[in-house]
Amino acid sequence: MSLPAPIPVEEAQQRLCALVSPLPTEGIVAADAVGRCLAEDIEARRTQPSADLSAMDGYAIAAGDHSGPWRIVGESAAGHPFSGTLATGEAVRISTGAIMPHGSDAVLLQENATREGDTLSLNDEGNPTPRHIRRAGFDFEAGETLLRKGARISPAQLALALSGGHGVLPVHRLPSIAVLDSGDELGADPEKCEAHQIPASNGPAIAALARPFVSECLRIGPVKDTMDAMLGGLESAARADVIVTSGGASVGDHDLVKPALERWGATIDFWRVAMKPGKPLMVARRANQVILGLPGNPVSSFVTAYLFLLPLLRRMAGALDMLPHPVAMACLTPLPAGGKRTEFLRGRIVNGKVELIEEQDSSALRALAAADVLIRRDIGAPPTKANDSVEIYRIRNGGIA
Ligand SMILES: Nc1nc2c(c(=O)[nH]1)N[C@H]1C(S)=C(S)[C@@H](COP(=O)(O)OP(=O)(O)OC[C@H]3O[C@@H](n4cnc5c(N)ncnc54)[C@H](O)[C@@H]3O)O[C@H]1N2
Numbered sequence: 542m543s544l545p546a547p548i549p550v551e552e553a554q555q556r557l558c559a560l561v562s563p564l565p566t567e568g569i570v571a572a573d574a575v576g577r578c579l580a581e582d583i584e585a586r587r588t589q590p591s592a593d594l595s596a597m598d599g600y601a602i603a604a605g606d607h608s609g610p611w612r613i614v615g616e617s618a619a620g621h622p623f624s625g626t627l628a629t630g631e632a633v634r635i636s637t638g639a640i641m642p643h644g645s646d647a648v649l650l651q652e653n654a655t656r657e658g659d660t661l662s663l664n665d666e667g668n669p670t671p672r673h674i675r676r677a678g679f680d681f682e683a684g685e686t687l688l689r690k691g692a693r694i695s696p697a698q699l700a701l702a703l704s705g706g707h708g709v710l711p712v713h714r715l716p717s718i719a720v721l722d723s724g725d726e727l728g729a730d731p732e733k734c735e736a737h738q739i740p741a742s743n744g745p746a747i748a749a750l751a752r753p754f755v756s757e758c759l760r761i762g763p764v765k766d767t768m769d770a771m772l773g774g775l776e777s778a779a780r781a782d783v784i785v786t787s788g789g790a791s792v793g794d795h796d797l798v799k800p801a802l803e804r805w806g807a808t809i810d811f812w813r814v815a816m817k818p819g820k821p822l823m824v825a826r827r828a829n830q831v832i833l834g835l836p837g838n839p840v841s842s843f844v845t846a847y848l849f850l851l852p853l854l855r856r857m858a859g860a861l862d863m864l865p866h867p868v869a870m871a872c873l874t875p876l877p878a879g880g881k882r883t884e885f886l887r888g889r890i891v892n893g894k895v896e897l898i899e900e901q902d903s904s905a906l907r908a909l910a911a912a913d914v915l916i917r918r919d920i921g922a923p924p925t926k927a928n929d930s931v932e933i934y935r936i937r938n939g940g941i942a
């Protein structure tokens with residue numbers, strides 16, 4: 542059998558993402574929109590802060606005399622502004638976040654003041670200063686763009702949208718997926734595997750990776766290595782936006798994903814990518830469905846899900862920024878020259894530098910679970926010395942979402 546030449550990683554990512562468009566838009570209560578992507582730009586509906594506010598607990602001091610003593614004529618508390626106007630020589634008790642009264646132009650910290658009854662004076666620790674005033678509109682003005690179309694709503698973006706006066710956000714629908722494990726050797730119950738079986742760990746791991754980006758995830762299998770079982774598994778996934786299979790993507794006698802997809806009426810878009818691990822990756826379409834055939838080796842399945850499934854789901858969810866961003870980090874371990882495939886090596890971070898994990902077998906789950914990053918090695922990259930900079934993708938500590 543002559544096999545198609547593996548295509549470069551970037552081309553494969555582009556071809557995959559070009560198969561889909563962002564899903565339709567819906568309005569979602571802002572707090573429930575976390576994880577969704579905006580379908581349009583969001584403008585501020587209010588100015589923040591809407592008035593000059595004190596940034597500290599202390600006293601708002603009238604313009605004109607910053608030496609004191611002053612007469613305290615009232616209070617401005619957060620949510621309860623002082624209604625009058627200060628005259629020279631007057632001050633108002635003020636709390637953090639409260640509105641500066643008319644006529645005031647400085648804040649005296651309470652630690653820098655002595656109060657006796659209604660008389661306020663300096664205690665030589667510091668003077669009234671306008672530095673403790675947060676000016677109206679310094680964060681944003683009504684009408685300014687707060688968040689761009691395609692931005693993913695995370696907790697900080699949620700807080701900003703709420704602060705900008707938005708209770709409901711226009712976002713894209715999330716895709717649904719079905720994840721199918723295949724292989725006669727797979728046991729569904731990890732506590733009851735015979736000697737010839739291994740626990741089916743890929744499906745749950747892929748589903749866990751995808752969870753923040755999907756509306757629902759149907760789990761199918763483990764499916765046996767027969768054409769009928771594979772066709773049955775695919776048919777039960779027929780309503781998902783994306784089908785992910787794991788295993789059976791290679792060239793063995795029992796690798797049935799490709800023939801089963803073809804028999805099921807899917808068209809293979811590409812098969813085999815010049816990457817390690819993950820070479821047998823397969824992408825197919827059937828009507829509006831996209832099928833991603835991930836290799837069975839557990840590390841290959843994880844790495845290809847990270848580099849292909851997540852960008853695909855991000856694109857369907859409306860993100861403009863789909864691909865993971867590599868960053869540069871010094872690498873403690875010297876690395877050999879890159880080969881004929883882009884490599885994604887497991888590494889751990891030690892004191893701010895990355896170190897290669899010795900075990901790089903594409904079935905080694907203990908090494909994967911110990912990894913903080915994938916080290917990217919481009920095709921034909923020159924060898925590196927200790928402490929040379931390499932490109933890494935974080936797969937822990939916030940690197941996924
Ligand atoms: N002659 C060749 N053999 C292989 C090639 C090749 O090019 N020529 N490619 C190798 C590469 S690279 C990979 S990766 C694997 C992937 O093959 P498959 O996608 O067909 O995967 P399987 O053969 O079904 O399984 C491989 C391995 O992974 C285990 N596995 C499968 N599914 C699961 C699961 N859901 N949970 C946990 N572990 C799973 C399976 O038991 C096997 O050990 O092919 C190479 N061979």
Ligand code: MOO
Pocket residue numbers: 816817818819820821836838841903
């Ligand atoms: O390309 Mo395979 O995914 O190395 O084990």
